[in-house]
Amino acid sequence: MSLLSLFHRSTNRRPSRNPGRHKIHKIVGGIKPAANKARSLRSRIMSTPIPEMLVLPLLQHKGTPATPVVKPGDHVLKGQKIAAADPRGVPVHAPTSGKIIKTGQCTLPDAAGTLVSCLMLASDGKDEAIETGLSGDFRNMSKVDLVERIRDAGIAGMGGAGFPTHLKIQTSTASDIATLIINAAECEPYITADEALIREHARDVVKGAEILQYVTGAQQCIIAIEDSKIAALAELKLAIADSAIEIAIVPAKYPAGSEKQLVQAVTGREVPFGEFPASIGVLLHNTGTAFAVYKAICESEPSISRITTVTGSTLKTPKNFHVLFGTPVTFLLDLCGIDRVLLSRIVVGGSLMGNCLHDMDAPIIKTTNCLIAGSLEEFPEPLTERACIRCGFCADACPVNLLPQQLYAHCRCQSYQQAKDFGLIDCIECGACAYVCPSHIPLVQYYRASKSVVFQQQTDRKNSEKWQSRFQFYQYRQKRESEQRIQARAEQPSHPQQIAQAVFSREKARQEISEAVARVKARRANLIATSTLSSPSLSSPSTEPDEKP
Amino acid sequence: MFPFVNTAYFQIPAITLLSASILWLIYITTRYLRNESRQQQRCLVDQINALLPQTQCGHCGHPGCLSYARAISTGAAINQCPPGGQHTIQALSDLLNETAEPLNPSHGNHSEPLIARIRELECIGCTKCIQACPVDAILGGTKLMHSVIESECNGCDLCLEPCPVDCIDMVPGFTGKQWQWALPNRSDAVESEIGEQV
Numbered sequence: 090m091s092l093l094s095l096f097h098r099s100t101n102r103r104p105s106r107n108p109g110r111h112k113i114h115k116i117v118g119g120i121k122p123a124a125n126k127a128r129s130l131r132s133r134i135m136s137t138p139i140p141e142m143l144v145l146p147l148l149q150h151k152g153t154p155a156t157p158v159v160k161p162g163d164h165v166l167k168g169q170k171i172a173a174a175d176p177r178g179v180p181v182h183a184p185t186s187g188k189i190i191k192t193g194q195c196t197l198p199d200a201a202g203t204l205v206s207c208l209m210l211a212s213d214g215k216d217e218a219i220e221t222g223l224s225g226d227f228r229n230m231s232k233v234d235l236v237e238r239i240r241d242a243g244i245a246g247m248g249g250a251g252f253p254t255h256l257k258i259q260t261s262t263a264s265d266i267a268t269l270i271i272n273a274a275e276c277e278p279y280i281t282a283d284e285a286l287i288r289e290h291a292r293d294v295v296k297g298a299e300i301l302q303y304v305t306g307a308q309q310c311i312i313a314i315e316d317s318k319i320a321a322l323a324e325l326k327l328a329i330a331d332s333a334i335e336i337a338i339v340p341a342k343y344p345a346g347s348e349k350q351l352v353q354a355v356t357g358r359e360v361p362f363g364e365f366p367a368s369i370g371v372l373l374h375n376t377g378t379a380f381a382v383y384k385a386i387c388e389s390e391p392s393i394s395r396i397t398t399v400t401g402s403t404l405k406t407p408k409n410f411h412v413l414f415g416t417p418v419t420f421l422l423d424l425c426g427i428d429r430v431l432l433s434r435i436v437v438g439g440s441l442m443g444n445c446l447h448d449m450d451a452p453i454i455k456t457t458n459c460l461i462a463g464s465l466e467e468f469p470e471p472l473t474e475r476a477c478i479r480c481g482f483c484a485d486a487c488p489v490n491l492l493p494q495q496l497y498a499h500c501r502c503q504s505y506q507q508a509k510d511f512g513l514i515d516c517i518e519c520g521a522c523a524y525v526c527p528s529h530i531p532l533v534q535y536y537r538a539s540k541s542v543v544f545q546q547q548t549d550r551k552n553s554e555k556w557q558s559r560f561q562f563y564q565y566r567q568k569r570e571s572e573q574r575i576q577a578r579a580e581q582p583s584h585p586q587q588i589a590q591a592v593f594s595r596e597k598a599r600q601e602i603s604e605a606v607a608r609v610k611a612r613r614a615n616l617i618a619t620s621t622l623s624s625p626s627l628s629s630p631s632t633e634p635d636e637k638p
Numbered sequence: 639m640f641p642f643v644n645t646a647y648f649q650i651p652a653i654t655l656l657s658a659s660i661l662w663l664i665y666i667t668t669r670y671l672r673n674e675s676r677q678q679q680r681c682l683v684d685q686i687n688a689l690l691p692q693t694q695c696g697h698c699g700h701p702g703c704l705s706y707a708r709a710i711s712t713g714a715a716i717n718q719c720p721p722g723g724q725h726t727i728q729a730l731s732d733l734l735n736e737t738a739e740p741l742n743p744s745h746g747n748h749s750e751p752l753i754a755r756i757r758e759l760e761c762i763g764c765t766k767c768i769q770a771c772p773v774d775a776i777l778g779g780t781k782l783m784h785s786v787i788e789s790e791c792n793g794c795d796l797c798l799e800p801c802p803v804d805c806i807d808m809v810p811g812f813t814g815k816q817w818q819w820a821l822p823n824r825s826d827a828v829e830s831e832i833g834e835q836v
Contacts, residue, residue, distance in 0.1 A: 534819065534821070535822065542818065545816060548816070549691070553690075553692035553693075556692040557703070559790070563771075
C-alpha cells in the first residue's frame with residue numbers, strides 16, 4: 090500500500106456500517122427542551138370506548154368545508170360517508186354506527202376557537218361497519234385510482250396542518266418527486282403519538298409509506314426519526330428489512346421535525362422562500378398519514394380515528410389513545426383520571442407550538458395530535474417581560490437564521506415593512522427564541538401578531554385592487570353608455586323639417602313596400618294563370634323569388 | 639513588447655474599443671439617472687390612491703377614492719375616510735408628513751367590514767341599486783329579483799339610499815377578514831422600562 094493511496098479517494102467505497110441509514114446534514118440553531126415524553130409511553134396504545142355522542146365538524150382540514158349528505162334522523166353505519174367534499178376538501182365519515190341527531194355548531198380545538206357547523210352522531214353501541222369493497226394489492230391498481238381512494242377516505246395531513254393528502258400527492262405528480270420523506274421526527278415536547286404508532290404498528294406505517302412512494306413515483310423513500318426514540322427505531326429497522334425504504338436518524342433537537350428543517354436535514358437542500366418542498370423534488374408526509382393511507386388502501390377503512398397523546402401532570406394515567414374523531418376532549422381526560430382541582434389549562438399540540446383549548450367539549454379532529462392537561466406548576470403564568478438586552482441567544486437558537494431581536498424591535502413599533510425585510514414571513518413560529526430569551530419576551534407572540542397583520546394587509550391590498558379595477562370598468566361603462574345615448578339622440582331627427590322629411594321618407598318607404606307587394610301578387614296571379622295551362626307543379630308560391638322594392 | 643512588433647497595428651482597435659466602452663458607460667449612467675428621476679416624480683396622487691381602501695363610497699365627500707386622492711394632494715384633510723379608519727390615516731400621515739388626527743366623525747364612523755344583503759322577498763326589481771353599485775356587485779333585471787354577489791361587495795352602502803322599498807341591509811359577511819393573533823399586552827411599568835432602554 091503506497092502512501093499515495095491515502096490521498097486518493099477509493100472508487101470502491103467501503104459499505105456503510107449501517108445499511109439503509111441515510112446521511113444527515115446539519116440543523117441550524119434549535120433547542121433541547123425537556124422532552125416529557127416518557128410518561129405517556131409507559132403503557133400501550135389504548136382504544137377508547139365509543140362515546141355516546143360524537144361531534145363531527147365539517148371542516149377538520151385546510152380547505153373548503155364538506156357538505157352533509159345525511160339528514161338528522163338518518164341511521165348511519167361505521168365508515169359511511171356523511172359529508173361529501175369538493176376537490177379542494179376531504180369528506181367526513183361516520184366513526185361508528187348510530188343516528189344523526191342534529192346539525193349544529195361547535196368550536197374547533199384550534200388557536201382561534203373557530204365556530205364551524207357540525208353533525209352530531211348518537212352512537213348505538215353496535216359499531217356496525219358498512220360493507221366495503223375488497224382490497225387487493227395496491228401495485229395492481231392505477232395511481233389515479235389510488236389517489237381517488239385516498240381522497241374518498243377523507244385523509245388530511247395528521248401532523249397538525251391538516252392539508253388534504255390527495256392534493257399534496259396531486260401537486261407532486263405535476264412536478265418530479267425524487268424523495269419522499271415520512272416524518273416521524275416528533276420533536277416537540279409531550280407528543281408521543283407517532284412514536285407510539287411506530288412502536289406498535291411499524292409494519293403498517295412502512296406499508297403506507299410504500300403506497301405513498303408508489304403513488305407519488307418517488308425514487309427513494311426515507312423515514313426520518315429522532316435518535317432518542319430507541320424502541321420505535323428498533324421496530325422500524327425490523328419492518329424495513331425487506332423493503333427499499335431507508336431510515337434517516339436525525340438528532341433529537343427541536344425543531345428537527347418541522348417540515349423545512351427536516352427537508353434540510355435529510356436532503357441538505359433548502360426550501361425556497363414561499364415555495365413548498367415539492368419545488369425541490371421533496372415530499373413530506375406524516376407518520377399518522379402513512380398509517381391512515383395504509384388503512385384506507387389495504388383495509389378499506391376510511392379516516393375515522395387517529396392516535397392522540399393525552400398527557401399532562403394532572404392526569405393519573407397519561408397514555409396514547411386510538412381515538413375516534415368527534416370524541417369530546419372531556420371524555421378522554423376523564424378516561425385518564427383527571428384532577429380538575431389541579432388543572433390550570435389544556436393545551437392542544439405540543440407545549441411549544443400548541444394553543445390553549447377554548448371549549449372543553451371541543452371534539453378531537455383529524456389534526457389533534459396531543460392534549461396536555463397541565464397544572465399551574467407545569468404551565469406557570471408568563472413571567473413579566475423585561476427589556477431586550479441584546480444577548481443574541483435568540484439568534485443562535487433560530488433554526489431559520491433570522492435575527493429575532495431585530496424582528497422584535499420592528500414588530501414592537503409596528504414597522505411591518507422593516508420586519509418583512511428582516512424575514513418575518515420566513516419565521517416558522519417554533520418558539521425557540523422565546524424559550525431561550527432571558528428577558529422572558531414572548532417573541533413568537535409578537536411575530537404571530539405581526540404576521541397576521543401583514544397577511545391582512547396583503548388581502549386588503551388585493552381586495553382594493555380588485556375594487557379599483559371594477560370601479561374603473563364601471564366608470565368606463567357609464568361613459569360608453571352615455572356616449573351611445575348621445576349618439577342615438579343625435580341620430581334621431583329633432584328639427585321640424587327633418588321630422589317632416591323623415592315622415593315623408595317613411596311614408597314613401599311604406600308606399601314602395603305596398604307597391605312591391607302588389608307587384609308580386611300580380612305576378613303570382615299571372616304565373617298561376619299560365620301554369621294551370623302548362624304544369625300545376627310550378628304554381629307553388631314559395632319557389633317564387635321576392636322582388637325587392 | 640518585442641522591438642520587431644509594430645505597435646501601430648494595435649492602436650486603432652484599442653482606441654475604438656476604449657471609446658466604445660466609454661460611450662456605453664455614459665449611456666447606461668444617463669439611463670440610470672433618468673429612471674431615478676422618474677421614480678422620484680411618480681405621481682403623488684397614485685401613491686395616495688394606493689393607500690385608500692378603494693371602496694368608492696364617497697363618504698369623504700368626493701366621488702370615488704381617486705378624486706379624494708387628488709383633493710388630498712392639493713391640501714384636503716386626510717381624516718375623512720371612514721372605511722379606511724385610523725390605519726389609513728396613519729399611512730397617509732406617514733406618506734405626507736402630516737399629523738395623524740382622529741377620524742372626522744362628520745363623515746361617518748369606522749366599523750368592521752359589512753356587506754349589503756337584499757331581502758329578496760321585498761325587492762321589486764327597480765334596478766336602482768344596480769345602477770348605484772360602483773363595483774357592479776348586484777345582479778338582476780327589470781321587475782326581477784336582485785341579488786348581491788357577496789364576494790364582490792365592498793360594503794360602500796351606496797345601494798341603500800336609492801332603494802325605494804328599503805329592502806337592503808348591511809350585515810357582517812365574509813370580506814377576507816381573518817382571525818388574528820393579538821399582540822402581547824404589557825403593564826405600563828414594563829412599557830416605561832422598555833421605553834427607556836430601546
